[in-house]
Amino acid sequence: MKHILFIIGSLRKESFNRQLAHEAEKLLAGVAEVTYLDYTDVPFINQDIEHPAPAAVVRIRETVAQADGIWIFTPEYNFSYPGHLKNLLDWLSRPVVPNDYATPTVINGKKVTLSGAGGQMATGKCREKLTELLTFIKADVMAAPQTGVTLNAEAWSEGRMILTDAQRTALKEQAEAFVKFLG
Ligand SMILES: Cc1cc2nc3c(=O)[nH]c(=O)nc-3n(C[C@H](O)[C@H](O)[C@H](O)COP(=O)(O)O)c2cc1C
Known part of the structure; x- marks a missing residue:
């Protein structure tokens, strides 16, 4: 079974994007193994502390290296x-050995898919810019399908996201497409 690493682009406990990830996890049950990346202890990137890499950075690099693919859910x-998602990706984009730009980084060639829950744009701008960034650091981004959720008034007032049938179908189609993309 393929192993998909979920990365949540929100640090908020009740995050809608975390809720979206939990829905995707349910859809992947029996199809792929899902784990979540905890990167709350990763420091701001600073070349003064780049080598040797901080323990949290060593851990996230190992976790990413072991995954068959990454699914990012982000506001x-x-x-x-x-910014904290950019910080995480900046760490993943750097060589493990100082000045060794020949050895591929852990994000190089890694298959990635994107989803997000937010306002009117359904995180479209974020996913567009994230695709540009991930492509620059040589990740292999699945261009489509992606799932963008525009949160409704109830979600904003209750703090709980309930997907429409169409949104759930989109998420399911993305899950199936990504498992195929992983090969
Ligand atoms: C600094 C900041 C900037 C935001 N900018 C946008 C934005 O450009 N577009 C958008 O749809 N929502 C924006 N939001 C609102 C988020 O979509 C909303 O807070 C959402 O609940 C965050 O996702 P989460 O529930 O997973 O934490 C912004 C929120 C913050 C804190």
């Missing part, structure tokens, strides 16, 4: 991706 912050 959109000001028409882009959240």
Whole structure:
């Protein structure tokens, strides 16, 4: 069974994007093994502390290396991706051995798919910019399908996201397409 690493682009406990990930996890039951990346202890990237890599960075690199694919569920912050997600990807994009740019990084060639829950744009701008970033650091992004959820008034007031049938179908189609994409 393939192993898919889920990365949530929100640090919020009741995050809608975490809720979306839990829905996707249910859809993958019996099809793929799912684990979640905890990166809350990863420091801000700073070349003064890059080598030797901090323990949290060593751990996330190992976790990413072991995954067959990555599914990112992220909110959109000001028409882009959240800073802590960029920080995580910056660490993953760097050589493990100082100045060794010949050995592929752990994100190089890694298959990635994107989803997000947010406002009117359904995180479209964020996913567009994230695709550009991931492509630059040589990840293999599945261009389509992606799932973008525009949160309804009830979600904003109750803090609980309930997917429509169409949104659940989109998520299911994305899950199936990604498992195929993993080969
Ligand atoms: C700094 C910041 C910027 C935001 N900018 C956007 C935005 O550009 N587009 C959008 O749809 N929502 C934006 N939001 C609202 C988020 O979509 C909303 O807070 C959402 O619940 C965050 O996802 P989460 O529930 O997974 O934490 C922004 C929120 C924050 C904190």
